[in-house]
Amino acid sequence: MDALLLHGGTVVDPEARGETRRRADVLVVDGRIAAVEEAPICPDGVETVDVSGLLVTPGLVDLHAHVFVGQDLGVDPDVVGPASGTTTFVDTGSAGGHLFGAFRRGTIDRATARVRAFLNISSIGATSILLAGELENLAYCDEEVAAICATEHADLVIGIKVRASGNVVGASGAEPMLRARRVADRLGLPLMIHLGPAPPGSDEIMAQLHAGDVLTHCFTGFEDNRLFLDGRVRESVLAARERGVVFDVAHGMSAFDAEVATEMLAAGFLPDTISSDVHAYSLDAIGDLPAVMSKFLALGMDVDDVIARTTLKPAQHAGLAADGVGTLRIGAPADVAAFELVEGPIAYADTRGGTFSGSRRLRAALTVRAGAIVHDARKERQP
Ligand SMILES: [Zn+2]
CATH class of the missing domain: 2.30.40.10 (Urease, subunit C, domain 1)
Structure with missing residues (x-):
C-alpha cells in the first residue's frame, strides 16, 4: 500500500x-x-x-493552456505543471484534426499531468500564432475532419475551439465560428470561442454561445471588442451569462487588460474560471497559474473564491468533476x-x-x- x-x-x-x-x-x-x-x-x-x-x-485545473510538446506554442505539462500546483491541463486548440494523433501519442499518453483538449476547428491547429492565422484558409476549416477526429479521440476531446478574431480569420470573417458551432452541435460538445480584435464582433460572438460553452480571454482590451464598454458590461454579455455561458480569463501574452478586469469586477462580473493561456510565448507575461490567481487577489477577489475558479469550476466545465477532479472528495x-x-x-x-x-x-x-x-x-x- x-x-x-x-x-x-x-x-x-x-x-x-x-x-x-x-x-x-x-x-x-x-x-x-x-x-x-x-x-x-x-x-x-x-x-x-x-x-x-x-x-x-485540489490540484489546479488550467482550462486554457497549450501543452502540445514539440509544436510551436507547446510547453511541457510535466515541467509547467508540478512547479505551479497544476495537475490538469485543458489544451485549447493547439492541435486540429490533422495533428491530434501526434499530440496524443507524443504528449498526452506520456504525460504525468492529466491533459484534455478542445480540438481546433482548423485541421492544422494553432500552428503559429506569430505568422498567418490557422483560419485564413477556409479549406483547413473542414467540419468533417474535425468531427471524425473528435469522435476517434472522444476520451480526450472535450470540446471544439475556434479563434474567432480578425488576426486569425483574415478574410474568412464569421464563417469559421459558424462551422465550429455546427461541429460542436453535431457532437454534443461545448464550443470555446476566443475573443480578440474584430471581426467577428463580440455581440456576434455572444449570439453563438449556449449554456456550457466558453468565452475565453474575457478581459481582453481590444477596443472594438472589449466586454466592458461605455461604463457598463455589454448587454449581450450579461444575457450570455444569464443563460449559462462560461467566462474564462486566459491571461496569455495579450489578453489581460487590468482596467477592463477592474471595471468588470467592480460591476460584479467575476470570471467563472481563471486560466493562464500558458504557451511558449506567454510565459514571461504570465509567470504561472498561481501568479495569475494572485493578480485577482490584487484586484480584490477572495482567496477561496480564486481557488474555486481554478479547481472545481474548471473541472466542472471540462466534464471532469464527476470523477472527482478539482475536488478533495473521498x-x-x-x-x-x-x-x-x-x-x-x-x-x-x-x-x-x-x-x-x-x-x-x-x-x-x-x-x-x-x-x-x-x-x-x-x-x-x-x-
Ligand atoms: Zn490560447
Whole structure:
C-alpha cells in the first residue's frame, strides 16, 4: 500500500458543503483521497509531509493552456505543471484534426499531468500564432475532419475551439465560428470561442454561445471588442451569462487588460474560471497559474473564491468533476496542491502596458499528482 499524509495544513475544498476551509490532514492511499479530517487513522509506513502554514487545495485545473510538446506554442505539462500546483491541463486548440494523433501519442499518453483538449476547428491547429492565422484558409476549416477526429479521440476531446478574431480569420470573417458551432452541435460538445480584435464582433460572438460553452480571454482590451464598454458590461454579455455561458480569463501574452478586469469586477462580473493561456510565448507575461490567481487577489477577489475558479469550476466545465477532479472528495484521484500565501507588496503588469499592485500572492509549495509528490519547493520532507 502506498500512503501519504499531508499533515497540519488548512484545507480549502470548494466542493465541501458549508465549511470550505478548515484545519485537516489529507490522507492519500493508492493514488486516491482516503480521508480529509483531523488526525485520521493512518496505515503503517505512511509517509508524512508537514504542510502546516500552507493552504491545501485540489490540484489546479488550467482550462486554457497549450501543452502540445514539440509544436510551436507547446510547453511541457510535466515541467509547467508540478512547479505551479497544476495537475490538469485543458489544451485549447493547439492541435486540429490533422495533428491530434501526434499530440496524443507524443504528449498526452506520456504525460504525468492529466491533459484534455478542445480540438481546433482548423485541421492544422494553432500552428503559429506569430505568422498567418490557422483560419485564413477556409479549406483547413473542414467540419468533417474535425468531427471524425473528435469522435476517434472522444476520451480526450472535450470540446471544439475556434479563434474567432480578425488576426486569425483574415478574410474568412464569421464563417469559421459558424462551422465550429455546427461541429460542436453535431457532437454534443461545448464550443470555446476566443475573443480578440474584430471581426467577428463580440455581440456576434455572444449570439453563438449556449449554456456550457466558453468565452475565453474575457478581459481582453481590444477596443472594438472589449466586454466592458461605455461604463457598463455589454448587454449581450450579461444575457450570455444569464443563460449559462462560461467566462474564462486566459491571461496569455495579450489578453489581460487590468482596467477592463477592474471595471468588470467592480460591476460584479467575476470570471467563472481563471486560466493562464500558458504557451511558449506567454510565459514571461504570465509567470504561472498561481501568479495569475494572485493578480485577482490584487484586484480584490477572495482567496477561496480564486481557488474555486481554478479547481472545481474548471473541472466542472471540462466534464471532469464527476470523477472527482478539482475536488478533495473521498475516492477522488489524489491530485493535491499546497500553497503559501506570501504577504508583502508586489507589482504587476497587464498585457497592455498597465500596472497595478497587490499585497499578497500565492506560491506553489507542494504538488501531488495521482498520489505521488511531483514537486516540493521546500525540500524538507520528513520521513
Ligand atoms: Zn490560447
